[in-house]
Amino acid sequence: MTEPTVRPGDMHPLPEVPGERPPKPRPAPLPDPESAEYWAAARDGRLLVQRCEACGHHQLYPRAVCVVCHGPVSWIEASGRATVYSFTVIRQNHSRPFRDWMPYVVALVDLEEGPRIMTNIVGCDPEDVRVDMPVRAARFDRVSDEAGLVLFAPEG
Numbered sequence: 001m002t003e004p005t006v007r008p009g010d011m012h013p014l015p016e017v018p019g020e021r022p023p024k025p026r027p028a029p030l031p032d033p034e035s036a037e038y039w040a041a042a043r044d045g046r047l048l049v050q051r052c053e054a055c056g057h058h059q060l061y062p063r064a065v066c067v068v069c070h071g072p073v074s075w076i077e078a079s080g081r082a083t084v085y086s087f088t089v090i091r092q093n094h095s096r097p098f099r100d101w102m103p104y105v106v107a108l109v110d111l112e113e114g115p116r117i118m119t120n121i122v123g124c125d126p127e128d129v130r131v132d133m134p135v136r137a138a139r140f141d142r143v144s145d146e147a148g149l150v151l152f153a154p155e156g
């Protein structure tokens with residue numbers, strides 16, 4: 001009996017088990033013209049947010065114009081710092097991409113720039129996650145040729 005290489009909450013790609021079907025990757029987002037740059041940057045290890053060129057408002061999800069003033073938007077790299085707004089610990093999910101990761105954390109985090117995004121908290125025991133906990137963009141998982149996912153871990 002060998003020790004598991006994946007501990008709860010880490011959500012690392014799963015090793016193949018002889019005699020079983022290979023692990024199935026988690027579903028990948030389908031980029032559209034407005035979001036393609038965001039997903040491609042995450043694939044390459046960068047977290048982007050949109051910034052309005054007229055009023056400075058930051059926004060995600062990606063949109064063609066600013067939701068405040070309808071001005072033009074461009075992409076900037078986010079600091080990666082965020083705080084947990086809300087979260088849940090997933091203890092039941094029998095679909096193959098997720099079942100061996102349980103328990104794991106699905107969270108809404110508020111980026112320092114303002115936008116609130118959905119992510120996973122990794123790098124700690126799920127029981128240690130708290131509302132208002134400082135976190136940082138810590139892992140960028142490539143999930144397709146076009147897209148990556150940004151995962152967060154406790155700051156420090």
Ligand SMILES: [Zn+2]
Pocket residue numbers: 052053054055056057066067068069070071
């Ligand atoms: Zn604006």
